[in-house]
Amino acid sequence: MKIKASRVARAAALVALVGFTASCGLPRSGPNKREIYAGSVQKEGDAFIVSVNERVTRATAVVPALGFSDAFLNAGIVGSDTIRPGDTLGLTIYENVDDGLLSATGLNSSVLEQVQVDGSGFIFVPYAGRIRAAGNTPETIRRLITEKLAEQTPDPQVMVRRLAGNGATVSLTGAITGQGVYPIERPTRTLSAMIAAAGGVTVEPEAAKVKIIRGGHTGEIWFEDLFFDPTADVALRGGDRILVEADTRTFTALGATGQQSQVRFETRTITAIEAIAQVGGLRAVSADPTGVFVLRNEPEEIARQVLGRGDLIGAQRMVYVLDLTEPNGLFEARDFVIRDGDTVYVTEAPFAQWSKTIGALTGTLSAVGGLANAADSVSTIGE
Known part of the structure; x- marks a missing residue:
């Protein structure tokens, strides 16, 4: 009689367990x-x-779709000899007299080093006055100084050298090897050349983007386009800010x-x-x-x-x-x-989901069976 009652109890427990499992949500990764x-x-x-x-x-x-506007694409390459505000020049002036305007006693030449072009684009030369330098080549500046000095000393000879190009620089930041400020020089007058001079990009080229900020204008392209599309390799201008970043x-x-x-x-x-x-x-x-x-x-x-x-x-x-x-x-x-x-x-x-349900049932039934067997053992000991 006791055995029959135990079987009935187990059956009831099984029915209750199936109903409970069916009514409860099993763990899953999301909606079906x-x-x-x-x-x-x-x-x-x-x-x-x-x-x-x-x-x-x-x-x-x-x-x-990324790409530069016409304002970037149509900008011509800046001449490497063009002087800009901030550049530093070196001047040597020869005079065809023993006692010249600028030369020391016993000398017929005078050297003016570190003559910087001011923010307005001018330099000052003694006896020649203010000379427009920005936008001109060293040869043009030489001719302008010669004309001014010729009025005061016979047959002056002038040499003009561009010592430093700090007046035309760009800044490179972001995912690039050598972040910093770089001068625009003859080998680095285009975007790809400047990036190469800075050591190249540090992210996968397939997912790299290059942005140029020039005044109030911004242009952005995929890095790979610099090599697949020659027109995308635009000319740089002083003050450009170049940002290289990974695709976000x-x-x-x-x-x-x-x-x-x-x-x-x-x-x-x-x-x-x-x-x-x-x-x-x-x-x-x-x-x-x-x-x-x-x-x-x-x-x-x-x-x-x-x-x-x-x-x-x-x-x-x-x-x-x-x-x-x-x-x-x-x-x-x-x-x-x-x-x-x-x-x-x-x-x-x-x-x-079916496997999870079966797994949940079999695991729980094993636990219930273990408890039932333990209960039977206790009952047998009691007898």
Whole structure:
């Protein structure tokens, strides 16, 4: 009689355990496909769910376009001999008399070192006065000084040397080997040459961007374009600020992937299949290859193209669905472009949830069985 009562108690406990397990949520990495589809606009949700095909891929393949404006592209290379405010000159003046205006007694020449061009672009030469230097070459300055001195001393001979070019410098900062201030000289009058002189970039070239700030204008390009497009290698101007930085775009990977994290773009463009591979692929024991989702806030113009609707206003929440088991599923994932801020989410397969339920039940039943056996042992001892 006691044995029968024990069996009844075990059966009751099993029924209660199954009911409890069914009513409680098991651990999982996120919503399943059914729950995601339940949030669609068609079911009074707030997101449009769209299956990815060739047309959708074309409409959403938007890559950030970087490039310089005409103001940068049309700027000619600055002559290496052009004098600028801040430059330092050296002057040597020869006079064809024994007792000249500038030379010491017994000498027929005078040397003026470290003559700096002031902020207004002028230099001062004794007996010649203020001479316009900025914007002129050393040869032009030589001629201007000679003309001024010729009025006071016979047949003066003038030599002008450019000693330092501190008047035309650029600053380089960011992901570059040698950050600092560099003069614009004959070998470094273009952007690529200046970056090379500073030691090159310190990030992956495929994901590097170069920005030039010139007064109130800003231009930005991909670093690789400096070599693929010769017109992008623009001429520099004094005062330019050059910033080199890694691409700041990211996407987030969640769900049944090898790694759940925020991931930086490693190349200029990245597709869905590349994004999945970058985080370790799909989990073989739990991922559902029919439930790969890309969540995005799509701009109004693109959303209208994708949905074929003209009544949409503002950015729209879009959920793009990729089924890797379809005949062209892998090709679609290979061509679908991931954008900045996207969330790539992979659902768990129904089998994975079933396995968790079975595991939870068997583990709990083992514990219950152990307690029941212990209770039986206690009852036997009591008899």
